[in-house]
Every structure is written in C-alpha cells, then in structure tokens.
Amino acid sequence: MCFRMEESEATVQEQRAPIKIMIAVSKSTLKGYPHPSISSSQAFDWTLQKLIPQSCREDYQLLLLHIQVPDEDGLDDMDSIYATANDFKDMKQKEKIRGLHLLKEFVNKCNLAQVPCKCWIKEGAVKEEICKEVKRVHPDLLVVGSRGLSSIQRMFIGTVSEHCVKHVDIPVLVIKRRPEDAPDDPSDD
Amino acid sequence: MCFRMEESEATVQEQRAPIKIMIAVSKSTLKGYPHPSISSSQAFDWTLQKLIPQSCREDYQLLLLHIQVPDEDGLDDMDSIYATANDFKDMKQKEKIRGLHLLKEFVNKCNLAQVPCKCWIKEGAVKEEICKEVKRVHPDLLVVGSRGLSSIQRMFIGTVSEHCVKHVDIPVLVIKRRPEDAPDDPSDD
Numbered sequence: 001m002c003f004r005m006e007e008s009e010a011t012v013q014e015q016r017a018p019i020k021i022m023i024a025v026s027k028s029t030l031k032g033y034p035h036p037s038i039s040s041s042q043a044f045d046w047t048l049q050k051l052i053p054q055s056c057r058e059d060y061q062l063l064l065l066h067i068q069v070p071d072e073d074g075l076d077d078m079d080s081i082y083a084t085a086n087d088f089k090d091m092k093q094k095e096k097i098r099g100l101h102l103l104k105e106f107v108n109k110c111n112l113a114q115v116p117c118k119c120w121i122k123e124g125a126v127k128e129e130i131c132k133e134v135k136r137v138h139p140d141l142l143v144v145g146s147r148g149l150s151s152i153q154r155m156f157i158g159t160v161s162e163h164c165v166k167h168v169d170i171p172v173l174v175i176k177r178r179p180e181d182a183p184d185d186p187s188d189d
Numbered sequence: 190m191c192f193r194m195e196e197s198e199a200t201v202q203e204q205r206a207p208i209k210i211m212i213a214v215s216k217s218t219l220k221g222y223p224h225p226s227i228s229s230s231q232a233f234d235w236t237l238q239k240l241i242p243q244s245c246r247e248d249y250q251l252l253l254l255h256i257q258v259p260d261e262d263g264l265d266d267m268d269s270i271y272a273t274a275n276d277f278k279d280m281k282q283k284e285k286i287r288g289l290h291l292l293k294e295f296v297n298k299c300n301l302a303q304v305p306c307k308c309w310i311k312e313g314a315v316k317e318e319i320c321k322e323v324k325r326v327h328p329d330l331l332v333v334g335s336r337g338l339s340s341i342q343r344m345f346i347g348t349v350s351e352h353c354v355k356h357v358d359i360p361v362l363v364i365k366r367r368p369e370d371a372p373d374d375p376s377d378d
Contacts, residue, residue: 019239025300046360050208056242140363141241151355165354165363166340171235173330173359 007018016041016058018116022063023047024160027102034101035187038182039145044106047143048113051173058116063139064106066099067129089135092161096121109161125162141171147189148176207304207305211252211328212236213319213349216291219375223290226378227371228334233295236332237302240362246304253295253308253327255288256318285310316352323357330360336378337365 023044028035034186044064052060062107070092104117110117122129134142154162161174177189203260212233217224219221233253241249292308299306311318323331335350343351350363366378 049361051240053242053245054250056245058244145352148358161354165335165350169337169365169368171239171362171364173360173362174354176358179358 004106016059020061020063020137020139021047021051021132021141021143022134022137023106023143024065024067024126024164025102025106026126026145026160026189027099027101029147030183033098034104034105034138036102037145038177039147039177039189041145042177042181043143043145044109047173048109048115048173052113052115054113057113060115060117060120062110062117063137064103064108064110064117064121065130065133066103066119066121067126068095068099068121068123069126072124093126127160127167130164131167134164134170141173142168143173143175145189146174146176147182147186148179149186190331205248207248207250208330209250209252209326209328210236210240210330210332211254211323211326212295213254213256213315214291214330214355215255215294215334215349215378216288219372222287223294225291225294226334228336228366228378229366230334231366232332232334233298235364236362237298237304241302241304243302245338246302249304250302251306252320252326253292253299253300254319255289255292255308255310256313257284257310258315259308259312265297296355316349316356319349319353320356323353323359328359330362331357332362332364334378335363336371336375337368338375342376345349 009036025040025057026037027033028037047062052062061177089105099121103121107117122133124132129141130144142164144161144164146159161172163176165172183189212229214229215226216222216232217226236251241251288310292310296306296308313321313324319331319333331353333350333353335348338348350361354361354363372378
C-alpha cells in the first residue's frame with residue numbers, strides 16, 4: 001500500500017492517476033510467433049524490475065502494444081493459392097491470434113508481478129503505428145527495445161527506437177539489447 | 190516506508206540497492222549560469238515527479254552530472270589579456286563555482302523532495318564525458334533532456350541525446366523539451 005499524502009489531506013486531494021507506460025513489443029525474427037524479440041523481452045523485464053517498485057505496483061499501468069505488418073499478398077502463409085475472400089479473412093484472423101499469443105506471455109508476467117496492464121494489436125508500418133498510438137492513448141512514457149545497431153548498419157536498416165525518439169513528444173526510454181545476447185546477424189532480434 | 194518482502198524473508202534477503210538514475214544537466218544558453226537549460230530542467234522535473242514515487246524515494250538515488258567545456262584560450266571571461274598561470278587558475282576556479290551554483294538548484298529540489306542525490310562536475314566534450322561517466326559510475330539509467338530538433342537541424346547540430354542513445358549500453362530516457370517552451374532559435378536551450 002502506498003501512502004502518498006497525510007490522512008487529513010486524503011479527503012481533499014484526488015487519487016493520483018496511474019502512470020501509464022506503453023511498451024512496444026515485437027516478435028522474434030528468428031523463432032517467429034509466439035516468441036518475443038530479444039530486445040522486447042529485455043526491455044519489458046527491465047521495466048518491470050527497475051522502473052516499477054514492488055510496493056507501488058498499483059500506481060502504474062503497463063500498456064503492451066504489438067504492431068503487425070499486414071501480409072498483403074497473403075503468400076507467406078500459403079501452401080497453395082487460394083482465391084476466395086474468406087481465405088484471406090481466415091489468414092488475417094490466424095495472424096491476429098498468433099499476435100495475441102505473443103502478448104499473452106507479457107500479460108502473464110504482468111499478472112504474476114501484479115502490475116495492472118492492457119494489451120492490444122495494431123496493423124500497419126511499425127514506426128508509424130507506434131507514433132499514432134502514442135498520440136491516441138497519451139501514455140506518460142514510451143518504452144522501446146533497441147538492437148543497438150552500429151552507425152553503418154543503421155544506414156541500411158531503419159530503426160524503430162530512433163524514429164520514436166525523434167517523432168513522439170512524450171519521454172522515450174530506449175533499452176538496448178545486451179550485446180552478449182545479440183544473434184549472429186545483429187539485425188535479427 | 191516501502192515494504193518489499195514478507196517480514197519472514199527480511200532476514201534472508203539483502204536490502205535492495207537503490208536505483209541509480211544519472212541525469213545530465215546543462216546550463217542555459219540564453220541566460221548562462223546558474224540557470225539550467227530548459228530541457229535539463231524539464232527532464233529533471235519529469236524524473237522527480239513521474240519516475241520516483243513519493244513513498245519509495247529512499248529506493249532511488251539521483252546522480253546529477255554537469256559537464257563543463259573548457260574555455261581553453263581563456264578569452265571569454267577577460268576584460269584584458271592576463272599573462273600569468275594564476276590568472277588562468279582563478280578563471281577555472283570561478284567557472285567551477287558557477288557550475289556548482291547550477292547544480293545547487295537541482296540538489297535543493299532533491300532535498301525538498303527528500304530524494305537522495307549526488308552531484309559533480311566533469312570537464313571535457315559533453316557527449317564523450319557523459320558516456321565516460323556512465324561507464325565509470327554504472328548507473329541503472331541515464332536521463333537526458335532533448336531540444337527536439339528537426340532532421341535538418343540535426344544535420345548541422347550534433348545532439349547529445351542522440352549520441353548517448355547510440356553509445357551507452359544502459360537504458361537511456363530521452364525527455365523532449367515542451368515545444369511551447371522552445372526559444373525563438375530552437376538550438377538555444
């Protein structure tokens with residue numbers, strides 16, 4: 001239980017709104033769903049362990065956002081070419097379910113830690129959708145994992161964390177993947 | 190008082206070390222010492238108000254770092270040309286005292302908020318010194334203010350926040366200056 005004020009003030013002041021921390025999470029490029037990327041996983045764990053004191057958990061709310069890039073031609077998931085609208089609809093639904101399984105892992109950790117949370121999926125280009133959701137939801141803080149790419153690598157691979165730091169107005173916490181956990185190809189995650 | 194564990198575990202587990210948050214603070218380019226830059230001031234206030242719950246203040250430690258770029262030719266502070274080594278030594282001392290007055294403002298705020306803090310000054314190039322201090326001190330988190338410059342402006346003006354995000358290994362929290370508080374020349378702060 002967190003006491004933020006003298007008891008005599010309790011009737012005068014309103015309960016402070018929880019601090020809303022939005023965490024953008026992505027899937028593993030190596031293992032696919034439902035596994036989270038290394039940087040998402042480490043960013044989430046750090047936030048839970050270092051940013052949210054155990055005795056003040058109810059003062060925070062974690063907002064877990066997962067962006068799915070639409071598989072527009074629908075060919076990734078096909079054994080053969082389907083022709084009906086329903087087939088595409090089914091594939092979208094399957095993709096969404098996979099995304100929810102990814103989020104479920106994070107939600108379970110929040111529940112274990114007794115930290116209130118929400119989660120949802122958005123479809124679109126990752127960088128842009130994160131920025132849009134920040135504008136829509138108005139969290140207090142945005143947390144993004146980072147692969148920690150070198151300057152040369154960044155020239156070829158756009159980074160989500162860099163884009164968010166530049167384009168959102170709220171504070172952004174960039175948590176770099178531990179170098180010893182980087183895959184052979186550092187652009188993987 | 191923050192209770193982090195059941196009383197029966199208290200004897201078994203060690204007291205958790207405080208979370209060390211390093212905040213890089215700079216002087217105002219418009220008003221000079223002892224006034225802090227707008228972005229430093231807002232980054233500090235946000236950290237104190239949003240990141241450190243009042244009931245868990247003793248679980249945190251703020252490390253306030255101010256970097257002074259050496260005035261090498263000593264001409265900024267002169268009415269006439271001095272020739273002795275002592276004159277240069279005096280000027281360095283005066284500069285250091287001004288820096289301490291800047292830090293004093295932040296320390297006073299920490300004391301009022303009852304958040305443990307330390308502060309110190311380092312001399313050198315800002316970006317590099319911050320990174321060196323992070324490596325030396327090993328805080329849990331680095332907080333930097335940002336002027337929120339556009340891409341074009343960034344091409345001409347190196348930004349400290351961008352450099353820190355790229356080069357330090359620990360999590361970096363970038364807190365942008367509020368657009369409505371930006372000076373006429375946005376590169377000022």
